[in-house]
Amino acid sequence: MIAEVFIDIPAGPVDRPFDYLIPEALKSSVIPGMRVTVPFGRTKRLGFVTALKETSELPKLKKIDQVIDPIPVLTDELLDLGRWLADAALCLTVSAYQVMLPAVMKANYTKTVDLKNQEQLSEKYPSLVPLFSSGKSADWDELVAHHPADLRQIRLAINEDILTVNPQVHNQAKAKKIMAASAEASKEELAAAAASCDGRSGRQKEALQFFIDNNAGERFPVTDLIKNHHLTRQSLSTLAQKGLLKIETVEQLRDPYSGSVEQKTKPLPLTDEQAKAIRPIIRSVESSQDQIFLCHGVTGSGKTEIYLQAIERVIELGKQAIVLVPEISLTPQMVHRFKARFGDEVAVMHSALSRGEKYDEWRKIREGKVNVAVGARSAVFAPFENLGLIIIDEEHETSYKQEDNPRYHARDVAIRRGKINGCPVVLGSATPSLESYARAKKKVYTLLTLKERFNHHPMPPVKVIDMREEMRDGNHSMFSKELFEKITDRLNKHEQTVLFLNRRGYSTFVMCRSCGTVIKCPHCDISLTYHRANHMLKCHYCGFEMRSPDTCPACGSDSMRYFGSGTQKVEAELNRLLPEARVIRMDVDTTRQKGGHEKLLRQFGGHQADILLGTQMIAKGLDFPEVTLVGVLAADSMLHLPDFRASEKTFQLLTQVSGRAGRHELPGEVIIQSYTPEHYAIIDAAGHDYERFFSQEMQIRHRHGYPPFYYLALINVTHPEAAVAADAAGRIASILKKNLSSAAQILGPVVPSIARIKDRYRFQCMVKYKREPELIPLLGKIERHFQETGKDSLQLSIDMNPVALM
Ligand code: ADP
Ligand code: ZN
Ligand code: ZN
Numbered sequence: 001m002i003a004e005v006f007i008d009i010p011a012g013p014v015d016r017p018f019d020y021l022i023p024e025a026l027k028s029s030v031i032p033g034m035r036v037t038v039p040f041g042r043t044k045r046l047g048f049v050t051a052l053k054e055t056s057e058l059p060k061l062k063k064i065d066q067v068i069d070p071i072p073v074l075t076d077e078l079l080d081l082g083r084w085l086a087d088a089a090l091c092l093t094v095s096a097y098q099v100m101l102p103a104v105m106k107a108n109y110t111k112t113v114d115l116k117n118q119e120q121l122s123e124k125y126p127s128l129v130p131l132f133s134s135g136k137s138a139d140w141d142e143l144v145a146h147h148p149a150d151l152r153q154i155r156l157a158i159n160e161d162i163l164t165v166n167p168q169v170h171n172q173a174k175a176k177k178i179m180a181a182s183a184e185a186s187k188e189e190l191a192a193a194a195a196s197c198d199g200r201s202g203r204q205k206e207a208l209q210f211f212i213d214n215n216a217g218e219r220f221p222v223t224d225l226i227k228n229h230h231l232t233r234q235s236l237s238t239l240a241q242k243g244l245l246k247i248e249t250v251e252q253l254r255d256p257y258s259g260s261v262e263q264k265t266k267p268l269p270l271t272d273e274q275a276k277a278i279r280p281i282i283r284s285v286e287s288s289q290d291q292i293f294l295c296h297g298v299t300g301s302g303k304t305e306i307y308l309q310a311i312e313r314v315i316e317l318g319k320q321a322i323v324l325v326p327e328i329s330l331t332p333q334m335v336h337r338f339k340a341r342f343g344d345e346v347a348v349m350h351s352a353l354s355r356g357e358k359y360d361e362w363r364k365i366r367e368g369k370v371n372v373a374v375g376a377r378s379a380v381f382a383p384f385e386n387l388g389l390i391i392i393d394e395e396h397e398t399s400y401k402q403e404d405n406p407r408y409h410a411r412d413v414a415i416r417r418g419k420i421n422g423c424p425v426v427l428g429s430a431t432p433s434l435e436s437y438a439r440a441k442k443k444v445y446t447l448l449t450l451k452e453r454f455n456h457h458p459m460p461p462v463k464v465i466d467m468r469e470e471m472r473d474g475n476h477s478m479f480s481k482e483l484f485e486k487i488t489d490r491l492n493k494h495e496q497t498v499l500f501l502n503r504r505g506y507s508t509f510v511m512c513r514s515c516g517t518v519i520k521c522p523h524c525d526i527s528l529t530y531h532r533a534n535h536m537l538k539c540h541y542c543g544f545e546m547r548s549p550d551t552c553p554a555c556g557s558d559s560m561r562y563f564g565s566g567t568q569k570v571e572a573e574l575n576r577l578l579p580e581a582r583v584i585r586m587d588v589d590t591t592r593q594k595g596g597h598e599k600l601l602r603q604f605g606g607h608q609a610d611i612l613l614g615t616q617m618i619a620k621g622l623d624f625p626e627v628t629l630v631g632v633l634a635a636d637s638m639l640h641l642p643d644f645r646a647s648e649k650t651f652q653l654l655t656q657v658s659g660r661a662g663r664h665e666l667p668g669e670v671i672i673q674s675y676t677p678e679h680y681a682i683i684d685a686a687g688h689d690y691e692r693f694f695s696q697e698m699q700i701r702h703r704h705g706y707p708p709f710y711y712l713a714l715i716n717v718t719h720p721e722a723a724v725a726a727d728a729a730g731r732i733a734s735i736l737k738k739n740l741s742s743a744a745q746i747l748g749p750v751v752p753s754i755a756r757i758k759d760r761y762r763f764q765c766m767v768k769y770k771r772e773p774e775l776i777p778l779l780g781k782i783e784r785h786f787q788e789t790g791k792d793s794l795q796l797s798i799d800m801n802p803v804a805l806m
Helices: 024-030 077-089 093-098 118-124 126-132 140-146 148-159 187-195 197-215 223-229 235-241 270-286 303-316 330-343 356-364 379-380 410-421 434-441 468-471 479-493 567-575 596-604 646-658 680-686 690-703 723-741 775-792
Strands: 004-006 018-021 036-039 044-054 105-114 135-141 164-173 176-183 245-252 291-297 320-324 348-351 372-375 387-393 425-429 446-450 463-466 496-500 509-512 529-531 536-538 543-546 560-561 583-586 611-614 625-634 669-674 709-718 745-750 760-769 795-800
Touching: 004 036, 004 093, 018 036, 036 536, 036 709, 044 105, 077 093, 077 330, 077 410, 118 126, 126 148, 135 140, 135 320, 135 795, 148 164, 176 223, 187 197, 197 235, 197 434, 223 235, 223 795, 235 245, 270 291, 270 303, 270 387, 270 446, 270 760, 291 303, 291 434, 303 320, 303 330, 303 425, 320 379, 320 410, 330 348, 330 372, 348 356, 372 379, 379 410, 387 410, 410 425, 434 446, 463 468, 463 479, 463 680, 479 496, 479 625, 479 669, 567 583, 567 611, 583 596, 625 646, 646 669, 646 680, 646 690, 669 680, 680 690, 709 723, 709 775, 723 745, 723 760, 723 775, 775 795
Parallel strands: 291 425, 291 446, 320 372, 320 387, 348 372, 387 425, 463 669, 496 611, 496 625, 583 611, 625 669
Antiparallel strands: 004 018, 004 044, 036 044, 105 135, 105 164, 176 245, 509 560, 529 536, 536 543, 709 760, 709 795, 745 760
16 A cells, blocks of 8 residues: 655645555555655654555555554545645645644654664774763764854764664644553442551541542542542552552643633523524524625624524534634633633634644544634634534634745634535624625525624713814923823723734834934844833834934934834823823733733732723733723824725724723723724724724725735735845736736735845735636746745745735
């Protein structure tokens, strides 16, 4: 038998199956979807078996070395999905397979140098002998790190076959093993042994009593017996020696959420709107249809309850469900809602889990121990074998698109899996992406609408404040008069306020007032942000840091000034103006530690602070009953980004932030501060009018030829020298112009708004198209050509349907 194997080397020329012979001994244990190790060139690599066959066209084949997995890690469906993804996202097939698996399943490669001929080594290379004194083998990385002077001689000895190099592949994915004890004898025998214990064997008697009292067949972790039941290790092992107990190593699943669910929740009686929305979903689930639903429901309309009840039906039918939630919304509260309804049926795939925990959650899915997977983007690859439903909550979120290779969109993958499995996909949002809503209007997707909050509380009133007028009235503060008054009022009433600002740091740029020099990152074409805590300037793109200079590096003047406000500055202002207010600041800088995010939210939820100030990360999912005021400090900050989705993103963000107020008994209100209050994205968000925003934005997209009227492909070229990158981008543009239909528009090469990142100059070409069957094959050819000839550090990346243009 012969196996086709994709080798774990992310390079175009080897991205194809290679034939390997399956040795006699492994005949029955190699199945497609498994990982194996194989000799490749002069090394050993991990590979994915994708198919088996009887014959090969090649005369001489190498053999598979080892089988790593007991069961296939990729199901047949995922093997197929990987091929589709490689094509649709223009990525390598192995990269597609890797992205479907937990990171810990990536192989770790090492090499050892092994001693083959002791005598000759002593004779010819006596200086190397000490390196092999502790054994016959030395780790290559170790030698490189600690014995660089010996490397030349080592190489010679290898050439003379005195030493040999042994490549090794390590599987990092390991199940956690623990010691567990169980009764090996009947209750009567244990009781008899306990009766014959004397004063000196009192501890043994206690241990025996424990196993008499507790379920005889069960295995108990030894550490648990010692810690929680006060048994001694000594007595347990003595009893094991006597054959009364059995102590063995067993696999244990790490469960990061164990013990977090006290009581299961029951399905709530649905409102009329909810009942109407869930009916067609259930019908689709029951008849295994690959229908796509867009559930457009305002925040608080009870979409999650619909998801929960639809999943319940899926489980009843013996099928499984995937729920995708944006990373930052995957809070403990969110997870709890699923765990509280479905208990142990749920696996959670969250980036904050340790690698081992992620692996175990993944195994629960693969081994069929759970029926629901809740997770961020990559959970769309959950290896269920009988998928009955896929839900994507907040479907408009751009984090569903992976920004680096493979550049897949979870929505596209979900829809593909829905087709393959005959299962419905539900996209949910209060502010659907224009693409999805347009498809729903054209009846490609089925639109389900929830217009009311479940408790019929009205949406909060939103007031837009014109900051230009504030300026004219002499108010140069970052708070308008009205917002400041309302914050003070909430403080007096002991109610809470949420303030939103989309910029972290203290000041957004530093400029010399004498000569106008703005301090920029030396590696990127972008200004540095001032962080006051340590008086540093930071690049938010590459992480570069420097001390903030006291004098201008260009003219030497000491009139350096800080402009623009970030969250740190707002915090300082609040402390100055309202010293009695307790403020929690939440941004990347204050939540870097594991669990930091939750800790701050818990503090705010416990009313240990009056004001929560933060960036995007506070826009979602927060649900605090005592929040009665939401303030948006600079609504325009996203509006003027050079991206055709700037208005859409602004509308979505403002709507989400507004949704944080008045969700419960206390009525809430929202203040939006803006320098362009006449912009429709701001007016429509304030009016809670999605339809109106949609139709205005669609006109603009139509006029400028953007999605959803056209598809986009973005080609990025980077190189340390601007001219080289420009030239390559120019060549690509002319190849595209020559080969695509006249209906396609090819823009570029153009310099993107950030012209340089990490010392590499960037150029882009953009293709706008409706139907170009030749586009993907052509881009594939261009990409391969670059990989083969791109030795001079020219880098090319292709992004189909990009979500960000910068
Ligand atoms: P969404 O996901 O649309 O923002 P949620 O599902 O989070 O809305 O619902 C908001 C709140 O309303 C939650 O606290 C939820 O428990 C409650 N809720 C939803 N549906 C019902 C219902 N039918 N009866 C009672 N409470 C409900
Ligand atoms: Zn930088
Ligand atoms: Zn200057």
